[in-house]
Amino acid sequence: MMPYMEIGYLIGSVSFVLGLKMMGQPDSARKGNLVAAFGMAVAVIAALFFTSKGFHVISNLQYIVAAIVAGTVIGTLMAKRVQMTAMPEMVSLFNGMGGLSAALISIIEWRHLLHTSGSPEAMDQTAALPIGMYIPIMAGLIIGTISFVGSIVAWGKLNGKIGDFRFPSQQIINAVVLVAILGVAYINYGEFNATHSSLYFFVTIGLAIVYGLLFVFPIGGADMPVVISLLNSFTGVAAACGGFLYQNKVMLMGGVLVGSAGTILTVVMCKAMNRSLMNVLIGMAGGNGGGSTTSATGGSVREVQATDVAVMMKYASKVIIVPGYGLAVAQAQHVCHELENLLEAEGVDVKYAIHPVAGRMPGHMNVLLAESNVDYDKLIEMEHINPEFATTDVVLVVGANDVVNPAAKTDPSSPIYGMPILDVDQAKQIIVLKRSMKAGYAGIENELFFHPKCGMLFGDAKASLQKLVNEVKAL
Amino acid sequence: MMPYMEIGYLIGSVSFVLGLKMMGQPDSARKGNLVAAFGMAVAVIAALFFTSKGFHVISNLQYIVAAIVAGTVIGTLMAKRVQMTAMPEMVSLFNGMGGLSAALISIIEWRHLLHTSGSPEAMDQTAALPIGMYIPIMAGLIIGTISFVGSIVAWGKLNGKIGDFRFPSQQIINAVVLVAILGVAYINYGEFNATHSSLYFFVTIGLAIVYGLLFVFPIGGADMPVVISLLNSFTGVAAACGGFLYQNKVMLMGGVLVGSAGTILTVVMCKAMNRSLMNVLIGMAGGNGGGSTTSATGGSVREVQATDVAVMMKYASKVIIVPGYGLAVAQAQHVCHELENLLEAEGVDVKYAIHPVAGRMPGHMNVLLAESNVDYDKLIEMEHINPEFATTDVVLVVGANDVVNPAAKTDPSSPIYGMPILDVDQAKQIIVLKRSMKAGYAGIENELFFHPKCGMLFGDAKASLQKLVNEVKAL
Amino acid sequence: MEYIQAIIDLIAQYEQQNTLNLIYLVVLMIFVGIELISHVPSVLHTPLMSGANAIHGVVLIGAIIVMGNASPDDTLSLVFGTLAVFVGTLNVIGGFVVTDRMLEMFKKKPKGEKVS
Amino acid sequence: MEYIQAIIDLIAQYEQQNTLNLIYLVVLMIFVGIELISHVPSVLHTPLMSGANAIHGVVLIGAIIVMGNASPDDTLSLVFGTLAVFVGTLNVIGGFVVTDRMLEMFKKKPKGEKVS
Ligand SMILES: NC(=O)c1ccc[n+]([C@@H]2O[C@H](COP(=O)([O-])OP(=O)(O)OC[C@H]3O[C@@H](n4cnc5c(N)ncnc54)[C@H](OP(=O)(O)O)[C@@H]3O)[C@@H](O)[C@H]2O)c1
Numbered sequence A, B: 001m002m003p004y005m006e007i008g009y010l011i012g013s014v015s016f017v018l019g020l021k022m023m024g025q026p027d028s029a030r031k032g033n034l035v036a037a038f039g040m041a042v043a044v045i046a047a048l049f050f051t052s053k054g055f056h057v058i059s060n061l062q063y064i065v066a067a068i069v070a071g072t073v074i075g076t077l078m079a080k081r082v083q084m085t086a087m088p089e090m091v092s093l094f095n096g097m098g099g100l101s102a103a104l105i106s107i108i109e110w111r112h113l114l115h116t117s118g119s120p121e122a123m124d125q126t127a128a129l130p131i132g133m134y135i136p137i138m139a140g141l142i143i144g145t146i147s148f149v150g151s152i153v154a155w156g157k158l159n160g161k162i163g164d165f166r167f168p169s170q171q172i173i174n175a176v177v178l179v180a181i182l183g184v185a186y187i188n189y190g191e192f193n194a195t196h197s198s199l200y201f202f203v204t205i206g207l208a209i210v211y212g213l214l215f216v217f218p219i220g221g222a223d224m225p226v227v228i229s230l231l232n233s234f235t236g237v238a239a240a241c242g243g244f245l246y247q248n249k250v251m252l253m254g255g256v257l258v259g260s261a262g263t264i265l266t267v268v269m270c271k272a273m274n275r276s277l278m279n280v281l282i283g284m285a286g287g288n289g290g291g292s293t294t295s296a297t298g299g300s301v302r303e304v305q306a307t308d309v310a311v312m313m314k315y316a317s318k319v320i321i322v323p324g325y326g327l328a329v330a331q332a333q334h335v336c337h338e339l340e341n342l343l344e345a346e347g348v349d350v351k352y353a354i355h356p357v358a359g360r361m362p363g364h365m366n367v368l369l370a371e372s373n374v375d376y377d378k379l380i381e382m383e384h385i386n387p388e389f390a391t392t393d394v395v396l397v398v399g400a401n402d403v404v405n406p407a408a409k410t411d412p413s414s415p416i417y418g419m420p421i422l423d424v425d426q427a428k429q430i431i432v433l434k435r436s437m438k439a440g441y442a443g444i445e446n447e448l449f450f451h452p453k454c455g456m457l458f459g460d461a462k463a464s465l466q467k468l469v470n471e472v473k474a475l
Numbered sequence C, D: 001m002e003y004i005q006a007i008i009d010l011i012a013q014y015e016q017q018n019t020l021n022l023i024y025l026v027v028l029m030i031f032v033g034i035e036l037i038s039h040v041p042s043v044l045h046t047p048l049m050s051g052a053n054a055i056h057g058v059v060l061i062g063a064i065i066v067m068g069n070a071s072p073d074d075t076l077s078l079v080f081g082t083l084a085v086f087v088g089t090l091n092v093i094g095g096f097v098v099t100d101r102m103l104e105m106f107k108k109k110p111k112g113e114k115v116s
């Protein structure tokens, strides 16, 4: 009697840890994902075909397999079709699905409890509701629901389908709703077996939905990666609740692992943007999702024409391109690569300067430029490229703003003060491609644009780059 | 019925992990040690006064308490009295005690097994020896014994009481002994209940003792820190065997934690010395424990007098002292600090350059100089001090050799090739304090001593430094 | 009677042991999660998030267990359970595939220029 | 009879569960150990070794258990057990005290100059 199921779960758990560890190192990241997927496959097979006693096909296999096949096909299609830039919202959607699954499990188990303990025969037993089951069921329900609703909202926001929505004293209202959820869940425990039981249960669900909405609605669209990461760890905890409920170790391990790793990841992500988690959650600063209306005051800006820039670059010996959020919005990565190729063909040394938080998710620029097949060796990280600006003829800032804002160094009152930036002002010439003088994510003005060395080429990044390509070709 | 014992063990286990984590960061290291000690205290109290069912004083408490009190007093005295420089051997001794304890437990449990399962009544049961008990008992016995014996040998070597001892084809003999141990232990399992049982058991012990001796004897004295670290992780595994035997989680957790952390630490230590673990275990290279007989050939050496050096330093504006193994051997840390104070009083900027593997254990120089109250801010680590040599007037190399050997950079055939070194040759003047032209730990010649900028001040480090102190005072 | 009591005690003790064991596992796993993530380069944050997202799809196992326990005439449970399995699978499969696509981007000598 | 068989099965299952749980714990703990040590500055190696040395003194708990099980007239077990407790205590106390002394050396603003 080999405990095949348990062994399968053990393999699953270990694979999750190993996989996540490997995902933390660039060299092994992709393999790590496969390791985790392998572990998941083993665990699922163990659940379907084994018990602790040996081989035993699970009941209702036909429905389960049908659902798995459908999920696999649809999931693969969705994941394969999604555009690179839309990946964060895709992650959010899938995360919501996990939360929904956890919530559904809790609902079914709750009905199960009601029908067994709550049946007339059991009525005379004094409230035979085992707390060891009640807590994981309700926790899974509440957390799963919040995660589901929150993720859907986050998905909608990143999609642009849902706007920001703020209301006064949101913190207090949120807290009240949270207390209400716990209160109702508590009452529900006491009132179990009475006729109100289902009512309280549904009220709990309703409140959890409301909380999920209130939690994510006020947060700025650009902060969504952080929120998704947080909701991700919520879903992990919801899965762990299932692990407690069924004393199932692979669920417990996987859930807790994601719960803890996800929480840390959230904190680390905030830190990389020089913000605190509290800050993000309360929805302070930078909530405007790229494009507040702060406009330039004082100083004058030098506008330049595409022709001049093209000449300048063609006869430069070294050009560094600084991509930012605007490049992503304009979907200008391909034409950017084209320009790079043209210049390289002319003998110009072209590199990309990658700031860790350029764009709207960590690694955004790497992913974006890799999509257009830019050579990985040309993407140089901040610490390594900063010393090179001094020997650079032209820096081409494409839709970046905050990551080149000298206020991070000079102005202690600035919200981005202390964030390391790309030292573009060391270069001989700076050309900035953006549509207007509007601010970026942090909503603050950028002195760099008023620097004498700096020329502005206004217009959509894609259009401007296309013009540059044409001009360089024409020269 | 609260499971106080289990809670105590849980607290113990968590404290171990937390403590070890804190010990890995300089700021919290000392507190981390206290956290781990606290966890140990809780676990011991839980074991003495509780069972899973509640409060229950253990049998034979009087003996146990007597032994604990005696161990506490003697352990504290030993630990408090030991000189800083003798700490590694002290650690080794304590480690051996842990191994001995594990081995004794196994011996007692084995007798217990013999007397119960082996008693005439049980004779008719078919070999009623539960493998789940046999394996942890024997593993604890073998590993504990090896760790005990090995640690005592390591202690003796560091003490200077035991010399190196090599014999031909030691690898093969070691392997044979190891296989013999496993073989006898296996036979013992089969022969259980027969009259030979005790005989096989004692043969196992004897072979484990032999293995412990053979394992450590050939390894050079200077490699002992690595060996101690390895034996340390052995004892951890032996403790974990006890955890399996008694299904006791705090033993299991503590033991496994040390087993795994100790193994990694061993590997990391080897890496810091630019060697592989295999290399150390086979006893290759550098086994000569500071002072092989390779003597200088070619080139000429410039000998200098203390008076000249004193003048040079007194009128320098910046002096860097490079301490090494010789400083520790000569116990010259106090007079070194005195010299530093004198120079500082004259307005000279004095710093210490700390190479990560200077001396014979990691952190050796930090510990040594801290003992003589050198200001922590004056101890600068390699990466930070290297750029400073260029602006330094005098570098005073006190009993260091390998860590300033340029062969690490220039000679690919050298055993230390690739190890980062202190770039003392950037300084204006180099003065080396050592007794002779003998080589250091790696047993190789040092070109630096033949460098025109370099002057040698021969003699014991303490004596030479004392001379320098006198001369500076006299000036 | 005494005998049965002893057995009940034993089982209760095992139950308690089991719960305690789970607590050990949770605590250790929290440590592991924290340690694994604290030293990760920031370019990998998004793929890591996505990978972790796929891992919590392990909730799918729970959905499968629910389905295994549902009696064939409990239609509501079957419907909800099948839905739970479906969305759980979406989470797992979608999560791993998206992560793989993200990481595919990092494939070319990811450390290449860092050394120089 | 069937009833008893069921109970035996249950206990066997618990036993098995327990062993499996221990394996989970061991695997996780190995991970924790590795992760904790891989990012440690080299000056702390010796104190860490010493601290770990003190922690495996937890074998003392085993010695205490042995003593608790020894019958008062089994002199040999008592003698060996007492010795085991004694040397175990030496390991624990000596280990922690030595570590504390080592770390005392590092007390003064250990990160001071690294920042600049
Ligand atoms: N990477 C992350 O993980 C992450 C996550 C959340 C937040 N953030 C934050 O996001 C910011 C990233 O900095 P960033 O420099 O990349 O971006 P940014 O500071 O947000 O600036 C983007 C700029 O691109 C311009 N732009 C927008 N659409 C454009 C288009 N179609 N064509 C040309 N230009 C366009 C905008 O100016 P116009 O409107 O004038 O064109 C805007 O000033 C940081 O503050 C960071 O903290 C990062």
Ligand SMILES: NC(=O)c1ccc[n+]([C@@H]2O[C@H](COP(=O)([O-])OP(=O)(O)OC[C@H]3O[C@@H](n4cnc5c(N)ncnc54)[C@H](OP(=O)(O)O)[C@@H]3O)[C@@H](O)[C@H]2O)c1
Binding pocket: B222, B223, B224, B225, B273, B290, B291, B323, B324, B325, B326, B327, B329, B330, B356, B357, B358, B359, B360, B361, B362, B363, B364, B398, B399, B400, B401, B402, B403, B404, B433, B434, B435, B436, B437, B438, B439, B440, B441, B442, B459, B460, B461, B462
């Ligand atoms: N730190 C660790 O963890 C560790 C552990 C094991 C091995 N190691 C190895 O140890 C070496 C450490 O390098 P190191 O430069 O500190 O030492 P070293 O290379 O061993 O050189 C020490 C020098 O000190 C001199 N010396 C000995 N006694 C002296 C005395 N009483 N007065 C004055 N000088 C004396 C010796 O020369 P004379 O005989 O001519 O006086 C010897 O050349 C490295 O190779 C390292 O890999 C380090």
